[in-house]
Amino acid sequence: MQDKRPQILVTNDDGYQAKGLHKLAELMCRVGEVTVISTERVMSAQGHSITTQNHLRVKPVERAGAYRVFVCNGTPVDCVKLGYQKVMHCRPDLVVSGINHGSNASVNVIYSGTMAAVIEARMNGIPAVGFSLDCYDADADFSHLDDYIVGITRQALEKGLPDGVCLNVNFPKRSENPIKGVRICRQAKARWAELFEDHYDENGEPYYDLGGEFVYQDEGNDTDIVALQDNYVSIVPTGFDWTVHDRMTALCDYTHLCMKGG
């Protein structure tokens, strides 16, 4: 008797029409039964945002193909929550998100809707992997990733993932040279330094557009950024316990504050 095929929920933060989403869904069809739930609009850089002020709606998208597609008016995290509870009517064996048009290495993970969906799934105990390509083009070339994505997905399904860990997988942009392999990395230290230029609208009112410069602040060779530069796939085991455990004792002075109440 054949084993039941794994149920895979696919989402992203670039919207339901993104090339990377459909590339990922097609690859997942080699591995299991695929349900796609994505956002109406581009929801990049929405972090772990959820919809609390509006009603959420999910609708099927009519299309031919090997997988079902649903569109949601919320965020990537809403897609995961609604997807496995109201659309799939079963707990998926795996949630995958992407392929993001743009890197989620280093501190980009903190702003990422793609990885927020992955983290949301893992918080609910579902193995989850986010895939991102270090290229922002809407028509990015994803053709060098097939075996890596299928291989990583199969391994996550077969062996599971450590408790409280999801995977943040980033790929180098396609170049003349084939990808050299996979490295397990840590999130590189960096920050975005915004440089706001003053703009003025037709009424003379000032406005700003968010933009900035990526400032690398790491000296190690074991980071995701270095892996991508070296033409490797980076995999960062990513969690959701934000406690800095080894700094708890450094704060013990705060327990001695003499308080008398407000």
Next chain:
Amino acid sequence: MQDKRPQILVTNDDGYQAKGLHKLAELMCRVGEVTVISTERVMSAQGHSITTQNHLRVKPVERAGAYRVFVCNGTPVDCVKLGYQKVMHCRPDLVVSGINHGSNASVNVIYSGTMAAVIEARMNGIPAVGFSLDCYDADADFSHLDDYIVGITRQALEKGLPDGVCLNVNFPKRSENPIKGVRICRQAKARWAELFEDHYDENGEPYYDLGGEFVYQDEGNDTDIVALQDNYVSIVPTGFDWTVHDRMTALCDYTHLCMKGG
């Protein structure tokens, strides 16, 4: 000669009219020079969202008082970025966020706009503290927190914070009994289990409202949730390196995947 007073940026995610924001700003006036930059709308549960699709605008709010207030059409993270770069014209000595109307203990920190502002500041090297009260009322009673907030703030300014660490401070709701003191805690393990009810609009179309049940999954006594239950202030040293360092070796199998390119 007197030392220059510290420059303090105050923000939140409940909007510029929230009671908790102005309570915090008033308390900060005891400690330094205060600039408030908050959001036009309530931006709870917007996580580390930033505004990339619209122009950002900041306007002063006309009012009498000991501190200046500016309102921004973006997210709490946008407020921090714009606040210290375009409004204050100087690097603040401290960023504080809150007082949030609602707990940011345990996994609530992951959804929190209040704490996203704090993390954004700390990523840029600025000491930062988030304050939240375990009470969601718009007219919540914050009167028991004065000495704790001033004391914690002064200590953070005088002694600084460990590298890569900001503080997630949560307060118990006012009760008959005074707060017992301060505990340094870790983020409790828990999850939000959504229970989506089916609703139908006037056209018969289904919709859902996000809501859920907090499922506690921790057995330790050193968590923020236990501290609040015991009527203590919880302080969690909170970071932004999401790598689960001690699970990197557990993933070494992924580096042996036999890949031939897509």
